[in-house]
C-alpha cells in the first residue's frame with residue numbers, strides 16, 4: 001500500500017471548529033460555562049441522558065463516579081467493585097483512587113463481562129459493577145444490569161467507546177438505565193476533542209454533587225457568579241473537590257464533533273462490515289462480533305490471532321499500524337494482586353489486534369488491509 005494507515009486517528013472539521021472556538025475567544029470566555037453548557041444541552045438532546053456534566057476527561061469522570069457513590073452509600077475502604085481486566089487502566093485506576101478493590105471478572109468472546117463470572121465473584125463486600133462497552137459493543141449489558149438490580153449493586157458504565165451506541169429496536173442510546181455512564185471525548189474516540197469527557201448520573205442530586213466536586217468543591221461556578229449580574233466574588237467551599245471541569249474551547253470542538261457523530265459512526269460501521277465480509281471466511285482469524293441487538297458505535301474492529309507478533313510486524317512493514325486493546329490490567333504490577341477470574345481475558349490479551357478504524361480509512365483501504373491479512 002502506498003500510504004501509512006494508523007490504527008486510530010482523529011478527524012476534525014477544521015474551519016467549522018475554528019469558527020466555534022472563535023466565538024469563545026471573541027466573547028473572552030474560555031472556561032467553564034458558555035460553550036460547556038451549550039454542549040451539555042446538545043449532548044443531552046442527542047443521547048437522551050437527563051443529566052450530563054462536561055469534564056476534562058473520562059478518567060476524571062470515572063473517579064468522580066466511584067467517589068460520589070462511595071460517599072452517598074457509605075462504602076468503606078476495601079469494599080469491592082467487580083470490573084474487567086481487559087480495558088484501559090483508567091477504568092480500574094478510578095477504583096483504586098478511592099481505596100476500593102477491583103475484582104476482575106472474566107470476559108467472554110464478545111470481550112464484554114461474562115455474567116456467570118461476575119455472579120460467581122459477588123461477595124458481601126461487592127458494591128458495584130463496572131461495565132466497559134469495549135469497542136462500542138454492549139454484549140451482556142442487559143444481563144449485567146439485571147444482576148445489579150437483583151443484588152442491589154450500582155452499575156457504572158465506562159462508555160468511553162460508546163458515543164452513539166444504541167439499541168437496534170428502540171434506537172435509544174445505551175446506558176440510560178446505568179447509575180452512571182462516563183463518556184470520553186479524547187482525540188481518538190468517536191466524538192473527538194483534544195481531551196474531555198462527560199459524566200451522566202441517573203440521579204439529579206449526584207449530578208449536582210459532580211458539578212461541585214469537579215470545581216474544587218466551590219459552591220458556585222465562576223459563570224454562575226458572572227451571570228448573576230455584576231461579578232459576585234463571594235462563595236463558600238463546603239468540601240474538598242478537584243479541578244476536573246471541562247472548558248469552553250474544548251466544548252466548542254465537541255459541539256462540532258457531535259454534529260457529525262452519527263455520520264462518522266456510519267462510516268465506522270461500513271468499515272467494520274467490509275472487514276467482516278473478508279475476514280469471517282478465515283479459519284486463522286477470529287473476528288470479535290458485536291451484539292446483533294445493538295447499533296454499535298464501532299470504536300474498534302478487533303480480531304484475535306495466534307501469531308500476533310508476526311501479524312503486527314508484517315502489517316507494519318506494509319504501512320498498516322494496528323493496535324492492541326488491551327493488555328489485560330492484571331498483568332500490570334499495580335493490579336497483580338487483585339482477586340480475579342481471567343482465563344478468557346488472558347487469552348484475548350495475548351491475541352487481540354485492532355485494525356485501523358477512523359475517518360481517514362476508506363472502504364478500499366479496509367478491503368486492502370483485510371486482503372493483506374488473509375495473505376499472511
Ligand SMILES: *Cc1c(COP(=O)(O)O)cnc(C)c1O
Nearest residue numbers: 057058059088090160184186197
Ligand atoms: C480512553 C478511555 C478511558 C479514558 O478516557 P480519557 O477521556 O482519556 O480520560 C477510559 N476507559 C476506556 C475504556 C478508554 O478507552
